[in-house]
Amino acid sequence: MNRVATAGLIGGVCALLAACSDSGEEAKAADVKPANPSTPAKPATPAAAQVPEAQGTVDMAELLKPGALPDKQLGKDDAKVTIVEYASMTCPHCAAFNEKVFPQIKSEYIDSNKIRLGIEAPRDVSVDPRRVSIWGASMGGAGATTIGLHHPDRFATVTSFFGDAKYDLSTYVRALLPDEAAAHRVNALDVVDNARHVPVWLIHGEADDNTGTFPIQSERMYQAMKGNGATVRLVMLPHEAHGYAGRESIEHVLYEMISWFDKYVKHAPPRTGQTDTTNK
Helix, strand or coil: CCCCECCHHHHHHHHHHHHHHCCCCCCCHHHCCCCCCCCCCCCCCCCCCCCCCCCCCCCHHHHCCCCCCCCEEECCCCCCEEEEEECCCCCHHHHHHHHHHHHHHHHHHHCCCCEEEEEECCCCCCCCHHHECEEEECHHHHHHHHHHHHCHHHCCCEEEECCCCCCCCCCHHHHCCCCHHHHHHHCHHHHHHHHHHCCEEEEEECCCCCCCCCCHHHHHHHHHHHHCCCCEEEEEECCCCCCCCCHHHHHHHHHHHHHHHHHHHHCCCCCCCCCCCCCC
16 A cells, blocks of 8 residues: 655645656657648657555554544444444544534434444554655744654655744744743754755745744745755745735646655655754
């Protein structure tokens, strides 16, 4: 079983698009010539995508064993109908069902002993450990770089959208970090040496006016990583603030996303990093 795991929205977009974007070299225009000016050229046939081999095998019986979270049941054992629900704690559709549909099912069917509902606890998901990436936006971007650089051996790549590189205690973070010592423990810039072991992609709006995440945050992170010989890419989006909404920006980020994840997640190179859990 070979799956790609990424955090957040990138997982859905990247896993889908990366799977169909690896078509080898594009055919050159000179290689496809029409028979005459009125005859359209035949489209080039793309090369078959090469799917990387999975690392090891998966014991499905072991995978489906109950975990630390127990399964739950609503309703009585003697109900004639049993329904088993499989849900995700991060799925918005599951949340909508729980809020809008489930109350009626409970009042009309479970409470009247017509059915019993079994709720399966979340199971572990089998993934290829070479292709797990982490990303986040704003303070989540800072969290992604902090976690990723503390544990470069666990991730294929790290991505930060509009994130902090070094927390400024004169801004909003003073409510979360009491002093410089606490900030130092989570400042990605303070453990930047580890970026030599994991590719990092930084995206920032040139007009970001959000207190604490001015564009200089990603710019100095990029310069520090580049100076340490890291694999890092910085994308600055013109006219965008703390987020991006322009069509050109959206399409450009999608292009960058496909290219980056094709190279560093789908075709992940061997890991070289060692876990470092302390900022020095």
